[in-house]
Amino acid sequence: MSTVTVSAFIEARDAHLWRLLTDLPARADWLSAVGAVEVLTAGGFAPGTTWRETPAQPDGGAAPEEFEVVEAVAPRRLVLGSRGSGVDYRITWTLRTVERRRRGCTEVTVEQQAVPTGPYGRVLALILGGLAARAVEGALRRDLADLAVAAGPSRSAEAA
Template sequence: MSTVTVSEFIEAQDVDVWRLLTDLPARAGWLSAVGAVDVLTSGEFGPGTVWCETRVRPDGTAEPEEFVVVEAVAPARLVLSSRGAGVDYRITWTLRTVERRRRGRTEVTVEQEAVPTAAYGRMLALIFGGLAARAVEGALRRDLADLALAAGPRRSAEAA
């Protein structure tokens, strides 16, 4: 198993950050690596919600990823699972209020755990583990930067 964790301070209230994270149809609008989102379940967002998002890789290829909500505790914790080829992923988003001033400030931490489920998944983890961890870290940092930009003060001023 490998785990990659990154954090970012976002100049927004935790409820505003949560709203962005859980508004599935809007994800493609603020996540620069996501080209499309297809919500596969109906009803309110929560455990059991499933969607597929098409992510554009650094080499330009598009790859669909399906996510399932495992846990959703608004506005503090969101746990997702995603099955890969020979690997299962668990992605945990944690939101922690740092300041409650007018705009607020939230520390957002995202952790991705990769658990090989097949022999070739374990072999690939051994061979490419460090390289894969750096690629995952870069993708998570990009997603956090996109989230910070979407939730930031400029967006709130536009909405006002």
């Protein structure tokens, strides 16, 4: 199993960040790596909710990914699952309010665990482990930066 964890302080209240993270149709508006989102289940956002994200890559090189909500404890913890080719992923978002200046601030930690599910996944983990971890870290940092921009001062003030 491989685990990558990154954190950032975002000048926004946890409830506002939670709304951004759980508004599935809007994900493509603020996540630069996502080109489109297709919600696959009916009803509100809760454990069992599934959706497909199509990457925002002009060459179409990456395949769409499906995600499922495994756990949702508003506005503190969101756990997502995704099955890959030979690897299952678990992405955990944790939001913790911190006091900074006059405005609300939230420490956001995102952790991705990759669990090989077959021989192909185990071989890839051995061969590409460090390289893959660095790529995942970069992607998670980009997602946190995108979240910070989406929650920008004017937007988070409106949501407060």
